[in-house]
Amino acid sequence: MPRKLKExxxxxxxxxxxxxxITNYPSIEEHFQEMAKExxxxxxIIMGSLFIYEKIEPSDLEFSITPYEVETAxxxxxxxxxxxxxxxxxxxxxxxxxxxxxxxxxxxxADQPAIDxxxxxEEKFKxxxxxxxxxxxxxxxxxxxxxxxxxxxxxxxFGGTGLLKRGSxxxxxxxxxxxxxxxxxxxxxMRKFLKENRENIKLGRDIEFSxxxxxxxxxxxxxxxxxxxxxxxxxxxxxxxxxxKIMVIIAIPxxxxxxxxxxxxxxxxxxxxxxxxxxxxxxxxxxxVSIVSLLVSQFSGLDVTKTARVYLEADKEDLRIxxxxxxxxxxxxxxxxxxxxPLVPKxxxxxxxxxGKERIExxxxxxxxxxxxxxxxxxxxxxxxxxxxxxxxQELEYSFEKDEYVSQLELIGLSKEExxxxxxxxxxxEKVEELVKNKAVFKxxxxxxxxxxxxxxxxxxxxxxxxxxxxxxxLKGKDFSDPEIVEITKTILEL
Amino acid sequence: xAKKALTQPMYYILLSLKEARHGYEIMxxxxxxxxxxxxxxxxxxxxxxxxxxxxxxIELISRKDNKKTYTITDKGNKNxxxxxxxxxxxxxxxxxxxxxxxxxxxxxx
Numbered sequence: 001m002p003r004k005l006k007e008x009x010x011x012x013x014x015x016x017x018x019x020x021x022i023t024n025y026p027s028i029e030e031h032f033q034e035m036a037k038e039x040x041x042x043x044x045i046i047m048g049s050l051f052i053y054e055k056i057e058p059s060d061l062e063f064s065i066t067p068y069e070v071e072t073a074x075x076x077x078x079x080x081x082x083x084x085x086x087x088x089x090x091x092x093x094x095x096x097x098x099x100x101x102x103x104x105x106x107x108x109x110a111d112q113p114a115i116d117x118x119x120x121x122e123e124k125f126k127x128x129x130x131x132x133x134x135x136x137x138x139x140x141x142x143x144x145x146x147x148x149x150x151x152x153x154x155x156x157x158f159g160g161t162g163l164l165k166r167g168s169x170x171x172x173x174x175x176x177x178x179x180x181x182x183x184x185x186x187x188x189x190m191r192k193f194l195k196e197n198r199e200n201i202k203l204g205r206d207i208e209f210s211x212x213x214x215x216x217x218x219x220x221x222x223x224x225x226x227x228x229x230x231x232x233x234x235x236x237x238x239x240x241x242x243x244x245k246i247m248v249i250i251a252i253p254x255x256x257x258x259x260x261x262x263x264x265x266x267x268x269x270x271x272x273x274x275x276x277x278x279x280x281x282x283x284x285x286x287x288x289v290s291i292v293s294l295l296v297s298q299f300s301g302l303d304v305t306k307t308a309r310v311y312l313e314a315d316k317e318d319l320r321i322x323x324x325x326x327x328x329x330x331x332x333x334x335x336x337x338x339x340x341x342p343l344v345p346k347x348x349x350x351x352x353x354x355x356g357k358e359r360i361e362x363x364x365x366x367x368x369x370x371x372x373x374x375x376x377x378x379x380x381x382x383x384x385x386x387x388x389x390x391x392x393x394q395e396l397e398y399s400f401e402k403d404e405y406v407s408q409l410e411l412i413g414l415s416k417e418e419x420x421x422x423x424x425x426x427x428x429x430e431k432v433e434e435l436v437k438n439k440a441v442f443k444x445x446x447x448x449x450x451x452x453x454x455x456x457x458x459x460x461x462x463x464x465x466x467x468x469x470x471x472x473x474x475l476k477g478k479d480f481s482d483p484e485i486v487e488i489t490k491t492i493l494e495l
Numbered sequence: 496x497a498k499k500a501l502t503q504p505m506y507y508i509l510l511s512l513k514e515a516r517h518g519y520e521i522m523x524x525x526x527x528x529x530x531x532x533x534x535x536x537x538x539x540x541x542x543x544x545x546x547x548x549x550x551x552x553i554e555l556i557s558r559k560d561n562k563k564t565y566t567i568t569d570k571g572n573k574n575x576x577x578x579x580x581x582x583x584x585x586x587x588x589x590x591x592x593x594x595x596x597x598x599x600x601x602x603x604x
Contacts (some may be wrong), residue, residue: 033574066536066537066538067542067544068538068541068542069542080558080561081563084518084561084563085518085537085541087519087561088522088537088540088541089537089538091519092522092537094537104538115522115534115536115537116534116536117536117537117538117539118536118538118539119504119534119536119538119539120502120503120504120535120536120539121537122502123502123504123505123539123542123543124538124539126542127538127542143505251585319505337567475600493506
């Protein structure tokens, strides 16, 4: 291979999964020194765990990492303040390399004299304690929130069916178990570090740092950073390829919030104004971002719906959907949402709007395997049972209170005779509810529908779920017990 | 309750700010004042300057060429004077011991 090509192919950078925080940074100083001897200079640290090095000539360098609080909830050192610190450090022999959170990294030639950046153990511990307590406060607040959401997400993925189509959740889910353990571990680790060193300082001893390998932290943070790529791709695919307007509407407040936060962090936090002013600024920023997000989402919700129809004709061609046009009626307009996730790679919902408030809904999902498709059917069945009572809650309550049957209850399968039979029984209300739920969901003729599973999801048979292999159709809005409707539906949906 | 003692860097930084100075000048002054006996590194210095400013013991009087110049406030002066008094009392106690006051202690009331 030609020499020039060989040289061009040599990597000028290296990426390493590692971990730095206030409890272990002296060992990282040694690590940087070893890396410099091998010809690698630390260039960037991402989220305290992804270390990026650039190629240099092997050098005998000394590193010094110093805790220096840069940012709190409401304040932030300005660029000028940081530059002053760097200038003064340089005048005593240290060159600035980079900073990661509240740790600043400096280096010098090993044989060059320099004044230590931190010259007092007690003051050093005060700074570490201040930073450590802040981190603990964040962990105390975030850990229960994280535990709650993790429980919901993992339960939804494995036990329930609600998250089968949520691609973002599925992509992030591998990191959740590690994250739970890590959050709790970090609380205990930081508390122990602060407690032991408070004692050390009191007794005039040096600070003891952790010699842990932090394997769990390295794995978790590296995995999280790695998963951000498919997560970003998932969002971009849904927004730009599938033109999923729900994703756009969700993204708007996130983007506005991020811009608001960045502006606050860039201009308000480092300013010379008082702390009270900055807190007021924070509240104002939050309020502004919330209002703007609401307004833009409202506007976008209407506008995107209208512009999405421009794409509908082209998009509809390869979709198996029902519309009013298929049933000798006129469709006023249609709404189409496409989505994709690792467990359900193809899914869309089409709502055909007729005159007045009439609608026909087609929800199509294709699972990665039959097991996922079966879980989707179970989800629809469960929703069918759960949704029937809230819709007729007032009529049922009235009937029991007034001891008078309301005729609308026929629509959910409760006859007058059944009501009279059950109403006076000790647990009559519960029995009625159970009866209504059982009548809401029942088997449809699988042979008629050429399907592996078919269930009506309401007594009036205007909602049905059908599974063929890995494909699931949820249909709503027509009388699916009518033979003519059935035939048209089967033809259109290619069942 | 006795006030908390100042650490060595805290003491010397406050002392140096009886005149308006910026960060590097503070370090140089302390080095000169103590004949190199006390060294305050930039990490220690700037952490303390931040907390002094937050507590109102020093105030920023100018910001020029990326250098912030500070001076001690009345509150800072009070704390410094309290510390000096404390150190003087400690010195007096040391002198008493060196002067030999064990008998006085043994024969006390």
